[in-house]
Amino acid sequence: MSSLFDIIFRSHKNKASSLFMTTQHDLEKDFVLSERLDTKQMREVWNNTSKPYKLGASVIIAGISALIDYTGVPYLSNDKKQDIKLIQKHFGVLANTVHRKCFTEGNFFIWVNWNDKIKDLEFILFNFENMWNPVFDIDTGELIEVSFKHNFHYNDKSGNHCTANRIMRFTDKEIITTYDGNRPQGMPVKSVKKHSNGRLPLVFVRYNRSLDEVYGHGYIEAAEPYIRGLSSIMENRLIEDRRSSRKKLKITAKNPESFLLNTASVNGLVNENGEQIRSLDIEDMDIIFCAISENNVEENAEWLKPDQTAQDSLQIGSHMIQCIKEVLGTPDWVYPAKLGASYASVSAQVPSWIHHIENIRTRELTNIWQQLYDLCATILSNATGRRIVDTDVKWKRLDLETPELRAKIVNYMISSMKLARENLLMTDEEIRDYLDEYMNNLGEYSSLEKELPNMLDNLKKKSEAVKGSDEEEPRDQSDRDRPSEGENLNSNELRDKTSE
Numbered sequence: 001m002s003s004l005f006d007i008i009f010r011s012h013k014n015k016a017s018s019l020f021m022t023t024q025h026d027l028e029k030d031f032v033l034s035e036r037l038d039t040k041q042m043r044e045v046w047n048n049t050s051k052p053y054k055l056g057a058s059v060i061i062a063g064i065s066a067l068i069d070y071t072g073v074p075y076l077s078n079d080k081k082q083d084i085k086l087i088q089k090h091f092g093v094l095a096n097t098v099h100r101k102c103f104t105e106g107n108f109f110i111w112v113n114w115n116d117k118i119k120d121l122e123f124i125l126f127n128f129e130n131m132w133n134p135v136f137d138i139d140t141g142e143l144i145e146v147s148f149k150h151n152f153h154y155n156d157k158s159g160n161h162c163t164a165n166r167i168m169r170f171t172d173k174e175i176i177t178t179y180d181g182n183r184p185q186g187m188p189v190k191s192v193k194k195h196s197n198g199r200l201p202l203v204f205v206r207y208n209r210s211l212d213e214v215y216g217h218g219y220i221e222a223a224e225p226y227i228r229g230l231s232s233i234m235e236n237r238l239i240e241d242r243r244s245s246r247k248k249l250k251i252t253a254k255n256p257e258s259f260l261l262n263t264a265s266v267n268g269l270v271n272e273n274g275e276q277i278r279s280l281d282i283e284d285m286d287i288i289f290c291a292i293s294e295n296n297v298e299e300n301a302e303w304l305k306p307d308q309t310a311q312d313s314l315q316i317g318s319h320m321i322q323c324i325k326e327v328l329g330t331p332d333w334v335y336p337a338k339l340g341a342s343y344a345s346v347s348a349q350v351p352s353w354i355h356h357i358e359n360i361r362t363r364e365l366t367n368i369w370q371q372l373y374d375l376c377a378t379i380l381s382n383a384t385g386r387r388i389v390d391t392d393v394k395w396k397r398l399d400l401e402t403p404e405l406r407a408k409i410v411n412y413m414i415s416s417m418k419l420a421r422e423n424l425l426m427t428d429e430e431i432r433d434y435l436d437e438y439m440n441n442l443g444e445y446s447s448l449e450k451e452l453p454n455m456l457d458n459l460k461k462k463s464e465a466v467k468g469s470d471e472e473e474p475r476d477q478s479d480r481d482r483p484s485e486g487e488n489l490n491s492n493e494l495r496d497k498t499s500e
Helices: 002-008 010-019 027-031 039-047 057-071 082-104 219-245 256-267 310-328 350-384 403-422 428-438 452-471 489-499
Strands: 107-115 120-127 131-136 143-155 161-170 174-181 190-194 202-206 247-253 276-278 285-291
Touching: 039 057, 039 082, 039 120, 039 219, 057 082, 057 219, 057 310, 057 350, 082 107, 082 120, 082 202, 082 219, 082 350, 107 350, 120 350, 143 202, 202 350, 219 310, 247 256, 256 285, 403 428
Parallel strands: 247 285
Antiparallel strands: 107 120, 107 202, 131 143, 143 161, 161 174, 174 190
């Protein structure tokens, strides 16, 4: 039977071996976070290039993408100056990358540098795993000095493959760069670049960091056990489904080896000399050979039919997905598969989602962008000799209302503002600040002081026009006696009696 074994298994070694492999997992390694994840692994999960997470990463990718989209781009409240517009332009380009690395990795560095060639700011990101020999203030936890070590590969002029190490050390006065190994030709072993920023020329982004912690945390770190568990469940289900869906063939013969060879010859292709050129395809079926002994006693074998576990796997997988969503704080309707839901079905979840996004903005991201603006202003001022004015980082209001609902809100809000102004309950400046939270980019109060009363009237007319156009839409005849919005049943009954 050794040759029979060769025919079935060894001749199809690459294929057959994959069919009979079983997955083995180390429970402690897979589901228990014994140590901190590194940011390189988090990026692999985000890009779905990490094999252990491939079948479960889509949930965290879609959830973080929704957070990035709804978070939006910060804006500078005083954007009338040309220099501030320049910084705002860079913020618009950086926003998606910064927010993505905050949500996925939690820790990274933004080096702000002045490029003399293009006369503009440039931003270079350093990954957390490249940090080397950081120095922190023991009381405040702030970064005092830090170095970055990079191992890079390149080809020299002769085409030889070379490797070298670069270490960049940042202090509050200078940037020191050293090379070792096969450094590129013409590159000095050590170079020193002094600066007059009075602080580190980079921002250490530590998202979701508690006061008693040195480093921050991304969402992938918290969701990692659930992503790995979901991936393992899906992988095992695919293997089990493939096994259970394969054809199963039971053959009883006195000489199984001869039977197999003859059957392969009949079902396969033969050349002019009768030689087989294609063997029996056993990739898509399972075969059990039962021999008949000399005393005609038939040997028997049966397939084991384990109970199906598909329903249990679906329940566990759904629980894992829900855990990932809870880590992110994202409702179901922000995921692509749920975007077809009507607004009425999600309206109850909208306030909590808005509150969640506003918390992320105000408690985490505003401070990061404010630090980045202050550093940009310092470097831009040192490079150009101009004083850059101080300004605050703000966010556009998260608008999830329908146009009809927004028109009604504006109408009621403007009416209230006019009434409060007429009764001296609110000043013009207070009205402007209130409106700015709802209708971004109104400008400074000094430029609106004279126009504010007319602006209130114009906004009220526009909102009433939108509301009126909605009410003028033709109604179905069956809705003739149905009270419209804003009417009560009593007024509707009086209207009906009057029409009689």
